Amino acid sequence: MPRQITAYSNPLIKRVRDLRDKRHRREARQFLAEGLRILTEARDTGRLPRLLFFAEASAAHPLVRALIWDVEAAGFEAIETTPDILSKLSGKDNPQAVVGVFDEFDLELDELDRSASGIWLVAERLRDPGNLGTILRTGDAVGAGGLILVGECVDPFSVEAVRASMGALFTVPVVRAEWAAFLAWLRTGPGQLVGLSLDTEHDYRAARYAAPTFLLTGNEAQGMPADYAAACDLLVKIPMLGRADSLNAAVATAVMAYEVLAQQRG
Numbered sequence: 001m002p003r004q005i006t007a008y009s010n011p012l013i014k015r016v017r018d019l020r021d022k023r024h025r026r027e028a029r030q031f032l033a034e035g036l037r038i039l040t041e042a043r044d045t046g047r048l049p050r051l052l053f054f055a056e057a058s059a060a061h062p063l064v065r066a067l068i069w070d071v072e073a074a075g076f077e078a079i080e081t082t083p084d085i086l087s088k089l090s091g092k093d094n095p096q097a098v099v100g101v102f103d104e105f106d107l108e109l110d111e112l113d114r115s116a117s118g119i120w121l122v123a124e125r126l127r128d129p130g131n132l133g134t135i136l137r138t139g140d141a142v143g144a145g146g147l148i149l150v151g152e153c154v155d156p157f158s159v160e161a162v163r164a165s166m167g168a169l170f171t172v173p174v175v176r177a178e179w180a181a182f183l184a185w186l187r188t189g190p191g192q193l194v195g196l197s198l199d200t201e202h203d204y205r206a207a208r209y210a211a212p213t214f215l216l217t218g219n220e221a222q223g224m225p226a227d228y229a230a231a232c233d234l235l236v237k238i239p240m241l242g243r244a245d246s247l248n249a250a251v252a253t254a255v256m257a258y259e260v261l262a263q264q265r266g
Contacts, residue, residue, distance in 0.1 A: 002054075002068060002072075002077075002078040002079055002080045003077075003079055003080070004079070004080045004081070005079055005080075005081050005085065006081065006082050006085070008084075008085065008088065012051075012079075013081075013085060013088070013089070015028075016032070016051065016053075016089055016099075016101055017088055017089055019031060019032050019101065020032065020091060020159055022155055022158065025104070025155065025157055025158075029103060029104045030050070030101055030102060030103055030104060031101075031102055031104055031157035031158075031159075031162065032089065032090070032099060032100070032101060032102075032159050032162070033049070033099070033100050033102055033162050033169075034089075034090045034092075034096040034098065034099045034100070034159070034162075034163065035096040035097070035098065035163075036058075036061070036063055036064065036067075036096065036097050036098055037166065037167060038162070038163075038165075038166065038167045038170075039052075039067055039098050039100050040063055040067070040167075041166075041167030041170050041171065042100070042102065042167065042170040043066075043067060043070060045170045045171055047102060047105070047170055048070055048071050048074050048076060048100075049071060049076065049100025049101050049102050050076045050077070050101050050102065050103065051076065051077055051079060051100065051101040052067060052068065052071045052076070052077070052078040052079065052098060052099075052100050052101075053079050053081050053085070053086060053089060053098065053099045053100070054067075054068065054078065054079075054080060054081070054086075054097060054098045054099075055080070055081060055082060055083050055086055055097065056080055057083070058097035058098065059080065061097065064097060064098060067098065086099055090159070091159060104157055106156065106157075106174045106175060106176055107146075107173050107174065107175050108175065109148075109175055109177055109181065109182065109185040110185070111175075112145065112146055112173065112175060113145070114145065114189055114190065114191055114212050115212070116145045117143055117144055117145030117146075117212065118211030118212050118213060118260070118264045119139075119142055119143065119144045119145065119211075119212070119213055119215070119257060119260050119261060119264070120144055120145045120146060120147075120148065120191075120212055120213065120214045120215070121135060121138070121139050121144050121146070121147045121148070121214075121215055121217070121253060121257065122147075122148045122150060122182070122193075122214050122215060122216045122217070123135060123147065123148070123149055123150065123153060123216075123217050123249070123253070124150040124151055124153075124179070124216060124217065124218050124219060124224050124228060125150070125151040125152055125153060125218070125219040125222075126149065126153045126154055126217070126219065126220070126249065127153070127154055127219065127220055127221075128154060128220060128249075129154050129155075129158050129160035129161035129164055130160065130161075130164045130250070131154075131220065131248070131249050131250040132149075132153070132154050132156055132161045132164065132165070132250075133160075133161050133162070133163065133164020133165035133166070133168070133169075134164060134250035134254075135147060135217070135249075135250050135253050135254075136156075136161075136164075136165040136168035136169055136172050136174075137164075137165060137166055137168045138250070138253055138254040138257050139168065139172040139257070140168040140171045140172050141257075142257045142258060142260075142261045143261075144172060144257065145173070145212065146172060146173035146174065146175060147172055147173070147174050147175070148174075148175045148176075148177060148182060148214075149174065149175065149176045149177070150177060150178070150179050150182055151178065151179060153176065156169060156174050156176075157169075179228065183231055186214065190210075190212060191212050191213075191214050192209060192210045192211075192212070192213050192214065192233045192234065193214045193216060193231065193232045193233045193234075194207075194209060194213055194214065194215050194216065194232060194233065194234045194235075194236060194256075194260075195216040195218070195224060195228070195229050195232035195234070195235045195236070196215070196216065196217050196218065196235075196236065196237070196238070196252055196253075196256060197218075197223065197224070197229055197235040197236070197237055198223070198237055198245070198246060199229070199235070199237075200235040200236060200237050201237075202234065202235060202236045202237065203236065203237065203239060204236040204237060204238050204255070204256060204259055205259060207234055207236050208263065209259075209260045209263050209264070211264055213260050213264075215253060215256050215257060215260065216228070216232060217249050217252060217253045217256075218249075219249075220248075220249045236256070238252055238255055238256070
């Protein structure tokens with residue numbers, strides 16, 4: 001039976017609210033996810049929150065009831081609270097019906113099976129959580145094997161990135177690695193490293209992509225360093241026919257991913 005918490009001063013509310021801060025997430029190795037769609041996606045992949053917060057008004061929804069039952073059956077805790085406290089936890093004036101606290105679950109490079117997919121996404125020093133979430137959604141859409149975050153990237157478990165991923169954080173494996181470690185791992189097996197660059201004459205549609213293809217997108221503002229570009233097996237560019245000199249990093253990744261998918265599908 002879910003317990004009730006209605007006081008802002010409750011220490012559990014403070015602890016969960018602190019997970020919006022990167023330092024507290026790292027210490028706890030936990031993160032927040034909000035919204036019925038995202039938490040249902042998580043459950044469908046076998047991941048349940050250790051803590052599930054919901055408001056009385058949403059408890060009658062069949063998906064919320066199912067989440068409560070599954071969380072409690074797994075030995076975790078469901079907590080009924082107020083819309084104001086849900087808003088405090090999520091940081092939104094109009095909070096979602098449910099908020100969950102999950103254990104972090106990113107992987108190591110050696111845990112990846114590169115034969116699992118013909119497309120892999122690699123992002124270098126990605127800074128914007130919206131871009132990260134959108135790239136995860138693209139990875140889910142094209143059936144990518146995973147997303148490898150190289151260097152000092154935005155935290156994939158931040159509230160903003162989880163929200164932007166619309167549940168794809170739970171369906172697309174995520175690995176964080178330094179460049180040298182990633183490159184060493186990549187060269188131990190098959191894999192074509194394709195970089196998106198403006199400093200090349202190779203049109204992205206004229207190139208040929210060998211599975212597994214690892215698509216490398218550079219930092220939003222600076223692009224990828226010269227030594228990273230030199231390590232790529234192929235550099236390609238997406239033509240700019242208007243006044244814009246480049247595409248948003250997440251958009252460029254999606255354009256490239258669908259071209260690779262189209263080729264690999266025949």
